Amino acid sequence: MLEMDVDGVKRTLLNIVDKSRNGTFINGNRIVKKDSILKNGDKLVFGKSCSFLFKYISGQGDPSRPQNTVGTRSEEGVFKKPKVGLSSSEAGTRKLLKPKSQSVFDKYIIGKGLGVGHYATVREGVNKSTEEVVAIKIFHPQQNDDQKKNKQFREEIDILMRVNHPNIVKLLDSYVEPVSKAQIQKYLILEKIDDGELFDRIVRKTHLRQDETKALFKQILTGLQYLHGLNIIHRDIKPENILLDIKRRKHPEELQNGPWDDDEIDIQVKIADFGLAKFTGEIQFTNTLCGTPSYVAPEVLKKTDYSSKVDMWSAGVLLYVCLCGFPPFSETLGPPSLKEQIAQGSFAFYSPYWDDIEDSALHLITHLLVVNPADRYSVDDTMVHPWFDHSAQSSTISSDIERLQVSPAKIPKTYSELSQV
Ligand SMILES: Nc1ncnc2c1ncn2[C@@H]1O[C@H](COP(=O)(O)OP(=O)(O)OP(=O)(O)O)[C@@H](O)[C@H]1O
Numbered sequence: 001m002l003e004m005d006v007d008g009v010k011r012t013l014l015n016i017v018d019k020s021r022n023g024t025f026i027n028g029n030r031i032v033k034k035d036s037i038l039k040n041g042d043k044l045v046f047g048k049s050c051s052f053l054f055k056y057i058s059g060q061g062d063p064s065r066p067q068n069t070v071g072t073r074s075e076e077g078v079f080k081k082p083k084v085g086l087s088s089s090e091a092g093t094r095k096l097l098k099p100k101s102q103s104v105f106d107k108y109i110i111g112k113g114l115g116v117g118h119y120a121t122v123r124e125g126v127n128k129s130t131e132e133v134v135a136i137k138i139f140h141p142q143q144n145d146d147q148k149k150n151k152q153f154r155e156e157i158d159i160l161m162r163v164n165h166p167n168i169v170k171l172l173d174s175y176v177e178p179v180s181k182a183q184i185q186k187y188l189i190l191e192k193i194d195d196g197e198l199f200d201r202i203v204r205k206t207h208l209r210q211d212e213t214k215a216l217f218k219q220i221l222t223g224l225q226y227l228h229g230l231n232i233i234h235r236d237i238k239p240e241n242i243l244l245d246i247k248r249r250k251h252p253e254e255l256q257n258g259p260w261d262d263d264e265i266d267i268q269v270k271i272a273d274f275g276l277a278k279f280t281g282e283i284q285f286t287n288t289l290c291g292t293p294s295y296v297a298p299e300v301l302k303k304t305d306y307s308s309k310v311d312m313w314s315a316g317v318l319l320y321v322c323l324c325g326f327p328p329f330s331e332t333l334g335p336p337s338l339k340e341q342i343a344q345g346s347f348a349f350y351s352p353y354w355d356d357i358e359d360s361a362l363h364l365i366t367h368l369l370v371v372n373p374a375d376r377y378s379v380d381d382t383m384v385h386p387w388f389d390h391s392a393q394s395s396t397i398s399s400d401i402e403r404l405q406v407s408p409a410k411i412p413k414t415y416s417e418l419s420q421v
Contacts, residue, residue, distance in 0.1 A: 002037070006184055007150065007176035014038045014056070015181055020046060037178045039105050104175040104187045110136055114192070117240075117273065124192065134172060137188040144184045153186050159232055160188070167223030169193060169243065169272040193270045195246040198322075199239035199415065206416040207325035210357060211259035214388060216242075217319055219269035224315065225379045227271075228308040234271065237314035238295045239321065239415075241273040294327050298343050298371050309373035312382065316368025323361060324353040325414035328369065332412040345371035350411055351403040360387040362401045 002015040017035045018024040024031050025045040026038070038044065042054045104110075108125040114135055115122045125136040139153070153176075160171030173189035198216065202208060208216070220242060227234055234241075245268040246260075257266040297313035299306045320328045328347035331338050341347065347369060349362050364387045370376040377385070386397055 002181060004037075004144070004178055004181070006144070006178050011178065013178055014054075016044065022047070035180050037180060039103060039177070041105060104136070104177060104189075108134070108136060108189070110138075115197075122190075125189065133192050135169075135190040135192040137190055139186040139188075141179050141183045141185045143182055144178075145182070157188070162230065163227070163232070165223055165226045167219050167269050167271055168226065169270045190272075191270075193243035193245050193272070195244040195267075197240050198242035198244060198269075201244065202239055202322060202325060203415050203419045206414055207353075208322045209259065210323065210361065213319065213322040215258045215260075216267065216269055217315075217322070218383075218388060220271065220315065220318070221379055221383050223269065223271040224311055225383065228311070228379050231308075233306075233308045234311050234314075236273055236295075237271075237311050237318060239318060241271065242318075243270045243272045244268070245270055293338060293342075294329060296342065297373070298345065299373055301339055301342055307373060309376050309378065312368055312376055312379060313370075313373075315379075315382070316365050319361070319368065320347075320365050321415070323357055324350075325416055326353075326412040328365075330412035333410060343371070345369055348404040348406075349402070350406050353411070354403045358387065359401045360385070360397045363387070363397050366401070 002013045004011055004013055015035050015037050016024060016026070016031065018031045023046070026036055026042050028043070038054045040055050044052045044054055104125075106128075108127055111124040111126065113121060113123050120137045120139045122135050122137045125134045126132070127134065153174075157171065157174045164170065170191040171188060172191065175187040175189075177185050177187065179185050220237075224234065224237070246264050247257075247266040247268075249256075249263050249265050254265055256264070260267055293301075295314040295317045297306065297310040300310055317328060329338050329341045333341065333347075336344070336346070349357075349365075354362065364377075364382065364385045367377045367385075368382065
């Protein structure tokens with residue numbers, strides 16, 4: 001038995017330490033010379049024919065329950081059947097000391113993988129009682145002594161729980177599960193978005209049509225406007241973190257609600273992955289180095305203070321990528337290096353890729369990829385840009401926008417080409 005502090009709650013758990021020669025198996029996986037905390041439903045196999053289906057007796061050492069819930073901590077009880085009834089005093093205690101939450105494994109069946117990021121893998125989950133299908137973001141196991149990471153996680157939850165917008169992925173719940181004596185694993189239960197990443201759409205189509213980009217980008221901006229209104233910076237805006245919820249055509253006569261493909265009736269954009277988001281709070285700036293290099297704003301690379309304008313830089317890179325299929329900053333375009341290009345805000349629109357794209361789109365990108373954040377468009381500036389409004393375009397957009405002739409060898413590979421390598 002092991003007493004462990006999990007996410008600020010003391011829990012009594014059963015920890016298996018493998019000292020055998022033939023190995024000990026949990027759910028078919030050998031735990032070679034390691035320790036592992038058992039959870040309800042685990043199949044434990046060791047020796048020639050010893051096989052147990054493990055279950056904590058209600059309230060005893062259950063990783064889902066704080067220690068102060070009903071029950072004693074006697075070791076002998078752990079492999080017994082759960083008690084059916086409770087004595088009146090136990091029932092009374094249970095009512096008073098309600099557990100914080102169930103274990104994720106008790107509430108959800110965890111299924112197929114949906115995606116992999118730097119910090120987590122995302123899998124499908126089904127709520128055992130409601131059959132609701134969700135996405136479960138499972139962070140890589142981490143030492144239980146990293147208070148900074150624990151705090152970051154709590155911040156992520158804090159942010160997501162307050163966020164409620166049609167263009168932002170909804171957080172439904174969260175769990176912290178012990179995995180070994182020293183390690184814990186964090187879980188986020190998220191609204192499941194079924195139709196993949198914007199990244200894959202760009203890869204499949206090489207680049208997106210202008211009308212389609214406009215419709216998708218407007219929704220991204222609507223989500224960002226909501227976040228920035230709450231003083232939340234996303235910090236990792238990129239096509240991998242833009243998920244799509246596509247309503248597909250069921251009847252040929254159904255009317256489309258946007259410039260989508262023939263088999264699509266509507267697309268709702270959902271901004272995902274708040275792993276790096278934080279409140280800016282009263283202090284308007286913060287200076288943690290994070291984000292993905294190609295999409296990262298110069299002030300982030302310089303490690304100087306930054307604001308919600310970092311998302312607008314990333315949005316500018318994303319808009320550029322949607323329209324031509326390759327990024328505005330790239331080692332291929334160098335020298336100078338990718339970082340130097342970003343620091344100088346040095347990019348161009350190359351012929352013939354940008355020839356058929358409206359000047360107003362180039363104008364907008366030029367006002368997003370601005371090195372000085374004070375001069376960079378905010379989300380509000382962007383939303384009223386003439387690119388979104390045909391009638392306003394010709395009068396307000398200057399005609400000094402250039403398309404550069406450059407040797408094709410200098411053009412970065414499109415995401416589509418890169419995915420074929
Ligand atoms: N709610 C969801 N529904 C469906 N798939 C999802 C959902 N959330 C994430 N995914 C998939 O899982 C992938 C990884 O998720 P996510 O980006 O949140 O992880 P991460 O480790 O924080 O990523 P990053 O490396 O970008 O910081 C996503 O790119 C997406 O394909």
